[in-house]
Amino acid sequence: MEQVPDPVLRNEQDVIVRLIAGTTCGSDLHLIGGYIPFMRSGDVIGHEFLGEVVEVGAAVRRHKVGDRVVVCSFVGCGRCWYCAHDLWSLCDNTNTNPGIGQALFGADTGGIFGYSHAMGGLRGSHAEYVRVPFADYGAFPVPEGIDDTSALFVSDSLPTGWMGADLAGVKPGDVVAVWGCGAVGQMAARAAILLGAERVISIDRIPERLEMTERHIGSEVIDYTATDVGAELRERTGGRGPDVCIEAVGMEAHSDSPVHLYDQAKQQLRLQTDRPTAVRQAIHACRKGGTVFILGVFAGAVDKFPLGAVINKGLTVRGAQMHGQRYIPMLLDRMAAGELSTSHLATHSVPLDEAPRAYDLFKHKPTAAYVRSSGRAAERWQGPAGERDGSFVRPGYSFLSGHRSATWEVTGMTTSPRSSMETHPDIVEMRSRHEMAERAATTPRAQAVETLAFLTGIYLAASPWIAGFDNLSRLAVTNVIVGIAYALLMSGGFGRAYERTHSMAWAACALGVWTIVAPWVIAGDVSTTRSVVNNIIVGAIALLLALAASAAAARADRSPRSTVGGNRGMSGPGGAT
Structure with missing residues (x-):
């Protein structure tokens, strides 16, 4: 704050x-x-x-x-x-x-x-x-x-989604597939319908998003964890594939395929900036001669981009950041005429000073984080100072409203109907970040990873004697140093990694990779088979455990690195960070 x-x-x-x-x-x-x-x-x-x-x-x-x-x-x-x-x-x-x-x-x-x-x-x-x-x-x-x-939502989500359908050239009779049922993906699907698409199919994995998209947008939906998306799209399009594929996921895309682990490891190690899972899938699913529009945010370089599929299928690939001024006046007119609705995108209302918790809820979507005893929807209530601090709205995403001090809300939520963090009397406050970190750190899984990581580091340090290295003295010394460093990095720090950046986990990953390649880099002569096999196996285990720690840190890191500011007129102390 x-x-x-x-x-x-x-x-x-x-x-x-x-x-x-x-x-x-x-x-x-x-x-x-x-x-x-x-x-x-x-x-x-x-x-x-x-x-x-x-x-x-x-x-x-x-x-x-x-x-x-x-x-x-x-x-x-x-x-x-x-x-x-x-x-x-x-x-x-x-x-x-x-x-x-x-x-x-x-x-x-x-x-x-x-x-x-x-x-x-x-x-x-x-x-x-x-x-x-x-x-x-x-x-x-x-x-x-x-x-x-x-x-x-006319500020960004709606015009971004509309732009994706417009610049992708959606026309009457088209079959359109949209990857992602967040706010932008839903608005892209709605835009495609209003532009005359014959069928619109939205793809996601979160049940609440899929249900919301089907109910409020009117598109068909596919849960990619329950079926083969490419095969399902071909089945629904007579074997051709969609005419237009819109990617509305972005650089942190998820997948249930093994390639996701590869992409995530490279991204966490900063060997690539983005995970293009949905882009790859859209390119492969699109019909020959069709159009793929990349609407999600990407920052830099990606690996394994299917350029061959683009060329050999004759695809048109486009992308853009949002040209909002081009669309906002028209969208406000359509909204006033009742053609567009975005209010369902709002679910959670929180005060500005609860922004860090709201970001955590937005990212991790803990379905049991809040309990609301009242069954009423669209309810309004009075804040602590007797002023309106916000409004409880229907399931979906969220909006911010506030007069006394700005009330900030979370878009992109996909949980059941929930409400304000602390201002509403029917809400049970979410466990604090410290409590969640402690709880996660004491789970059997977390303790097992921590123990295995510590033992792996100790074994690596002792491996010159246990594995019986011959004359590879430099490799032996390296293993002792690396093993001790790895044990210190990983032991006792797994739970606390929930509140740190990922730097320690990255360092441990680097040590695992170094252990694998060390026989060639350090020893030169790799004829001693036992030492080579030992380092490859131990290094691979160390790398996997470090990746597990890094993934845990990514899931539960609670600390935004930027500021959510409060300025004049604040009735409480400060803004939010």
Whole structure:
């Protein structure tokens, strides 16, 4: 929790917005997980929000104090070549750190709120007040008939999903497959339906998401853990495959295939930045001559990209960040006309100072984290100071609302109906991160991994005598040093790894890999078979145990590395980190 300075007008085209509602996005988890580079201590994250204009720059013509506006997550200047061609996320003038994008992508992207210094380093929306640059082009008045919850998702999730269907060229009669039933995936599926697709099939593994998509969006669904997705899609399309495949998962995709373990190990070791599981599957599933649109967020390089399938099947592959200004006015009109609904995407309401716990709930989705005794839905209640701190809404994702101090909510939730973290009397507070770490560290599985890791390190250190090494003195000394280091890294630290970064687990992985290759690197002469076999076996075991520890740390790391800021008007101490 920390207080951050109030935003001020820095340009005559700026406005200051007081937050009414805000959401998290799955891409925020990439920042917290350390997969997006160029984050700095104290950065304020968040890029999807709705607010009230409280201060206006001298050159602003389309907004006045008191306006309720939804703000596009990408910032566009409205004047450069890219903005003039409706390619707003590629704006030439809103990324304040030119050069980083050129090194990463070959060109600079536009700026985006709260999404690392590679994307401009702009302060994000998880705060009470936000500065909005080029407000005449990035903030849009919300019609009176649209409620806060529905309007909130027009900031990013809805236009991103619509863009995927639009730029993929969905047309009447198409069969469209969408990977991912998060907010963006659901909106892509709904857009495909409204654009005339004959059939839309959504793919995920989480039952609540699949049920929500089928009920609220109207698409068919496939649980990829229950069937072969490629075979199922061919069965439903007369053997051809979908005309359009939209990937709406991104860089932390999951799979039940062995390839997922390979991708996850490489990503955790930072040997690749992204896990392209859903992209590979979409390319293989798409019909010959079809279109694949990559809508999920990716940061850099991937392994085993099926370029041969793209070429030999004659596929069109496209991708883009969200050109929100191109779609938001039209989407607000459709929403006002009743053609689009997003309110089902909201499930959880939490105060801003509970942001770290909300991120944890968003990421890990513990189905028993909260118990709500009341059976009522769409309930409102009074906060501790007698003011409205939020509203309990139907199952789905979440939104942020707040007046006294900004209330921040979680999008992307897939659990049963739950409500506020601490403000609602019918809620049982979730176990604290420390309690969860202790509990996880004392489970039989965790203790077994820790014990095996410690014994593996001790055996490695003693292996020159146990395995009877001959004259490989350098290898023997190396094994002693590496074995002791591995035992110290892994023993007693497995439970605490739930609250650390993954650096110690990575170091242990590196020691395991080193143990495997050491006979060739150190000894030179590898004719002593016992030493070679010993190091390969022990190194492989050490690597697997370290990967288990790394995966555990990834699942339960509770500490966001960026700031969720509180500014002026806070009635409590500080914002949230």
